[in-house]
Structure formats: structure tokens, C-alpha cells
Amino acid sequence: MSSYNSVNATTExxxxxxxxxxxxxxxxxxxxxxxxxxLNKKSPKNFSVKEDAFVVESHYQxxxxxxxxxxxxxxxxxxxxxxxxxxxxxxxxxxxxxxxxTQWKGKGRKYKxxxxxxYGFGNWPKTTGEAEIRYTGSKxxxxxxxxxxxQKNKWHKVKIVVKDNSIQHWFDDLLVAELKNVRETLEKNSxxxxxxxxxxxxxxxxxxxxxxxxxxxxxxxxxxxxxxx
Numbered sequence: 423m424s425s426y427n428s429v430n431a432t433t434e435x436x437x438x439x440x441x442x443x444x445x446x447x448x449x450x451x452x453x454x455x456x457x458x459x460x461l462n463k464k465s466p467k468n469f470s471v472k473e474d475a476f477v478v479e480s481h482y483q484x485x486x487x488x489x490x491x492x493x494x495x496x497x498x499x500x501x502x503x504x505x506x507x508x509x510x511x512x513x514x515x516x517x518x519x520x521x522x523x524t525q526w527k528g529k530g531r532k533y534k535x536x537x538x539x540x541y542g543f544g545n546w547p548k549t550t551g552e553a554e555i556r557y558t559g560s561k562x563x564x565x566x567x568x569x570x571x572x573q574k575n576k577w578h579k580v581k582i583v584v585k586d587n588s589i590q591h592w593f594d595d596l597l598v599a600e601l602k603n604v605r606e607t608l609e610k611n612s613x614x615x616x617x618x619x620x621x622x623x624x625x626x627x628x629x630x631x632x633x634x635x636x637x638x639x640x641x642x643x644x645x646x647x648x649x650x651x
Contacts, residue, residue: 436649437647437648437649438493438647438648438649438650439646439647440491440646440647440648442471442474442475442476443471445471445476447492448491448492448493449489449490449491449492450489450490450492451469451487451488451489451490452487452488452490452521452536453487453488454533454534454535454536469487469489472642474644475642475643475644476489476626476642476643476644476646477640477641477642478513478626478627478628478640478641479638479639479640480511480628480638480639480640480641481638487627487628488516488519488536488625488626488627489625489626489627490519490623490624490625491623491624491625491648492623493623493648494621494622494623495517495518495584495621495622495623495624495648495650496584496620496621496650497584497585497586497650497651498517498582498583498584498624498648498649498650498651499581499582499583499584499648499649499651500515500517500580500581500582500583500624500646500647500648501579501580501581501645501646501647501648502515502579502580502643502644502645502646502647503577503578503579503580503643503644503645504543504577504578504580504641504642504643505574505575505576505577505578505641505642506543506572506574506575506639506640506641506642507574507575507639507640507641508574508635508637508639509572509574510635511628511639511641512542512628512629513542513543513627513628513641514540514541514542514543514625514627514628514629515540515541515543515580515582515624515625515626515643516536516538516539516540516541516624516625516626516627517538517539517540517541517582517584517622517623517624517625518538518539518584518619518620518621518622519536519537519538519622519623519624519625520536520537520538520615520616520619520621520622521534521535521536521537522534522535522537522615522616523535535558536558536625537557537558537559537615537616537619538557538558538619538622538625539555539556539557539589540556540557540558540625541553541555541580541582541591542554542556543572543578543580552570552571552572552593553567553570553580553591553593553598553599554567554591554599555567555589555591555599555601557608557611557613557619558613558615559613560611560613563601563604563607563611564599564600564601567591567598567599568593568596568597568598568599570593570594570596570598577644578593578594579592579593579594579595580592580593581593581595584620584651585651587602587603587604587605587606588600588601588602588603588604589601589604604620605619605620624648626643626646628641
């Protein structure tokens with residue numbers, strides 16, 4: 423796996439720091455229309471700011487909610503630290519997120535559903551490993567990646583680099599997954615759902631509460647920053 427020399431040559435002034443103090447200014451909260459219809463709205467999934475970190479607390483049967491940057495990114499570097507209280511949290515960092523019209527199966531109705539790339543760190547269902555490169559409706563988009571071991575209640579470094587037609591995922595300063603020819607891969611797997619799939623906000627979130635998990639699960643993100651390339 424290679425590195426991008428031009429990407430590494432960045433200065434501190436190039437970065438957009440997503441400070442929790444600017445929570446309402448920089449972020450907006452969204453949810454999947456499908457989840458809001460099916461699951462119990464009385465079960466909350468609450469985003470808040472605690473001790474300089476973005477925190478989501480998910481309760482049993484809560485709906486999928488996502489914290490999205492108001493700014494749209496194409497090529498970028500994303501860096502953050504993440505922590506989860508449960509290794510089956512289904513938590514992720516998403517990017518190029520788009521809420522697209524999706525057909526309700528068998529009923530002819532449509533709802534808004536999140537599509538985009540993701541860096542999972544919560545043992546997704548049918549996952550082949552943590553930190554893999556995924557797109558909505560797919561398993562990993564690459565055949566191999568380095569195995570990583572997320573530990574609960576421990577801060578881990580996450581880094582995502584999108585440059586031209588390539589994606590890199592980093593874990594604790596180690597390059598663990600790299601995909602080149604991204605657009606061609608999406609087309610080959612019939613995953614293209616919009617005119618520009620490689621554009622959209624950064625997304626922090628969890629899908630619906632993990633099946634069978636009744637305890638409250640918390641996920642935290644801190645030191646979140648993005649550099650547009």
C-alpha cells in the first residue's frame with residue numbers, strides 16, 4: 423500500500439477543526455426515513471457534547487440517526503479519535519453522504535435513505551473486518567485489508583483520505599485499506615445511485631440499535647478535523 427506524499431505535506435492552518443463548541447453551527451442531525459417509520463420513536467438516540475467530544479447514546483430499538491457536516495466535501499483528509507462502549511455498536515464514520523429517495527418494498531412509497539462510503543468500527547452485520555471500505559448496499563469494496571482490533575472504552579485514531587479516484591483508511595497511524603479506481607468499482611457493482619456519488623458531507627453515527635442489545639451503547643468522537651484537498 424502506498425502513501426500520498428502531497429497529502430502528508432499539510433500545515434495546521436489548512437485544517438477545519440470541528441470543535442464541539444460549534445456544534446449547532448457546523449452540524450445537522452438527520453435520520454433514515456425507513457427507520458423512522460418502522461422503529462419505536464420513543465426509544466431515543468441522543469447526540470450531545472461531553473468533555474470536548476461528540477457523543478451518541480443509543481437505547482434499545484432506537485432509530486438510526488446521523489450527525490452530518492453542513493459542509494460538502496469531495497477530496498479531503500478526515501482525522502478523529504473514536505471510542506465505543508460496545509464492539510457491536512454498528513458505529514461508523516461516513517463520507518460523501520447523500521439522502522436519496524428509496525422505494526419502500528412492496529408498498530410503492532418512497533423515503534429518504536442515507537447512501538455513501540463508510541469506515542465501520544462497530545462490527546457491522548456480515549462484515550469481513552473493521553475499518554474496511556464500504557458503500558451502502560455492499561460488503562467491503564476491496565478483497566483484502568490489514569486486520570485491526572478495536573478495543574472498547576479506548577480511544578483509537580481514525581484517518582480517511584479521498585484523493586481523486588482513490589480512498590485510504592488508516593487506523594492508529596497504520597494504512598489498513600486502500601481502494602483505487604473508486605468510480606469504476608462503484609459502477610461495476612451497480613452501486614451508483616446519483617450523478618455524483620463522490621460528493622457529500624462527513625457523517626458520524628450509528629444505524630439502528632443492534633438487534634438483541636438492550637443496554638445503552640455510547641460512541642464518542644473527539645479531535646475531529648477535515649482538510650479539503
